[in-house]
Amino acid sequence: MGYEQVRDTDPAVADALVGERQRQEDTLAMIASENHASEAVLEAQSSELTNKYAEGYAGERYYAGCGYADEIEELAIERARGLWGADHVNVQPHSGTQANMGVYLAMLDPGDRILSLELEHGGHLSHGHPANFTGKTYEVEQYEVDPETGYIDYEGLREHAESFDPDIVVSGYSAYPREVDFERIQTAADAADAYHLADIAHITGLVAAGVHESPVGVADFVTGSTHKTIRAGRGGIIMCDEEYADAIDAAVFPGVQGGPLMHNVAGKAVGFGEALTPGFEEYARQVVDNAEALGERLKEHGFSLVSGGTDTHLVLVDLRESHPDTSGTVAEEALEEVGIVLNKNTVPGETRSPFNPSGIRAGTPALTTRGFDEDACRQVADTIYRVVDNPDDESVKAEAAAEVSDLCAEFPLYDREDALVDFE
Template sequence: MPVTTERPAAQAYADFDALRRQDPELAGILLGELDRQSTTLQLIAAENFTSPAVLAALGSPLANKYAEGYPGARHHGGCELVDVAERTAVERATALFGADHANVQPHSGSSAVLAAYAALLRPGDTVLAMGLPYGGHLTHGSPANFSGRWFDFVGYGVDPESGLIDYEQVHALARSHRPKALVCGSIAYPRHIDYAAFREIADDVGAYLIADAAHPIGLVAGGAAPSPVPYADVVCATTHKVLRGPRGGMLLCGAELAERVDRAVFPFTQGGAQMNAIAAKAVAFGEAATPAFTAYAHQVVANARTLAEALATAGFEISTGGTDTHVVLADPAPYGVEAHVARGRLAAAGLVLDTCALPHRDDRGLRLGTAAVTTQGMGEAEMVRIAGLLRDAVREEPQTRAAVRELAARFPPYPGQ
């Protein structure tokens, strides 16, 4: 169906003034959040800034459309154009990641993992995944999560000296417990994962291999990290984080599992797809296929490595001695400060980040990411500056907040807004 963009009135849906007039309270909240993002530094590893084009798709009339099912087999009428949008997202995702099949409907990364489990497992099955104290996600067996309630999870860890995955331990646990599935992936592992090694272990015990690539998938898209697609039976991912799309999830798999994966998403775990989010995912996939995004992904890693080195020089302890990705784990213990106290001091200075478990330690550390500040145009020189600001904030130096504001003002996330 031909689509025209020659309609000036189509811009009305993005008219912020309409919100300001109709609901000034909510308009004030949105403007306040934009101000917060523009005057502080976003160092949360799971966050990024989408492009204005992605935001436009999210705020488009596609938000009005109900579209249960899949293109060509919807449970509602009027889906001719949203079918095109979803097919476009799927085609771009499969081309970007070299996968046979993509499902772009999951509402989140956790929804994608739930669907992967639903496609391959049955309640009570044994699953081997990274333990939560070592960087595993809630969906990797937390007793507070569906995964820990429905499946029998066994956790693997990391070497206590190096902080790296102990693949021999993983193999031994797999042979001992004979899991139905092996999960590789983490929310706080700063090094590349050896997917080939995991595939070998899974094959040895007859297990499915599920890659939870929520964090590195954007680096994979930009050629800055190894891809799990050739090795995993199913890849679960988010479309935000380094990938810089809307908040949401996706699944990648081979043709032989495509129908099982699709049925696990709809109708088993979800109802109507969020078509505005799917269109925004298509925009992000298109952006990620450009040389500019490849350069961005490599800069994210270069920035993270520089930040890790500068933090070590400033006196922080760095987990695994550095990073291969966008994630840096730093321990403020040398300053005599616990992580939760340090995070509060950093937040007061406008440095926004998370804490996380530190392997084989009783305390927690700081988890930093470089995706958002790299999107803002910052490079290695700014990473050195940020490391100094982090040090000063932990020490409660009074001038730190003003210095953060000055740096943020030089690199606005949305110039001209």
């Protein structure tokens, strides 16, 4: 794709688009929330549905001309049910955060109570951070992981729920590397007679493939992103029992959104269809295997991993023990210079600041999409170690950049037919 039409109209934007495509080809995307969508998903998202307003739901639109929009939304819903087994699915949220907003609006009143994981312990802004609408609208208290183990303290969570008496307990996280025991969190919610919202934004694909426990049928509400490990069109999703369907749908539209982004819903439908093929389970298992291999090699190099390892798609590195003078910001910037793109991240017991934290977070979904196996991920870990150990050494970084370039050439993104997982 050369963006010829864009170039004819707006060369500056075309240059940036081509540059971004080349950047993705030439670097290793290791931000845990990122992935590479298939060209079929990208094509669906750039379709003429961009032009169509479809306020309302299939069969009950406020505008005419929505027959094909209805067909596509119904396909996305049907396929989502096939992937996650939910009774009711809403595929219209523009993002995972707006999916959470839909649940809050449907089930809570301003001033109601939310119990969720502290951001620096792996939680998310939309779970109650004071800078987010949740922290401004609701009364929030937050639980933490065990400082010694890095695991969720489920018994402490239950006791916290009993004492705080929340209206909703939130599970699901953005920087927690271990499998979540949704049943135990449901027990905590039950102890407080609270709703349970399971936000699986990061692990939608892992849950769909059966390589992570599912909260569907356990939690009252399950939300997620549709572009991370599930690798579909960019946006969000809400799943719930039929008894909450009307409240959820009304909260999404007209509660927090107007017209759905139907081109993104089309991308969701295509991506969900890809995830229903046999090859997707193999992909998801490889994501987890790759993360484990990455983490184990980093540990061999002396890095400290929060919780000691991973069960999921990401590792969270605490630099304070192995590299006390190197912040996550320094590590992130040095690694980006050589073509490894990951993110600085707070760690439990953070002693710096969110803007210059003590950790880095690295994920394997996008690497796995390119075809990386465990050996390739160990090679990446070796490169990460050398760069973080010598962030100011230009010769080390030059050598690392060459290694990254070789890996990108060995595992091209969109330039070869078998670069992405075979969905046939």
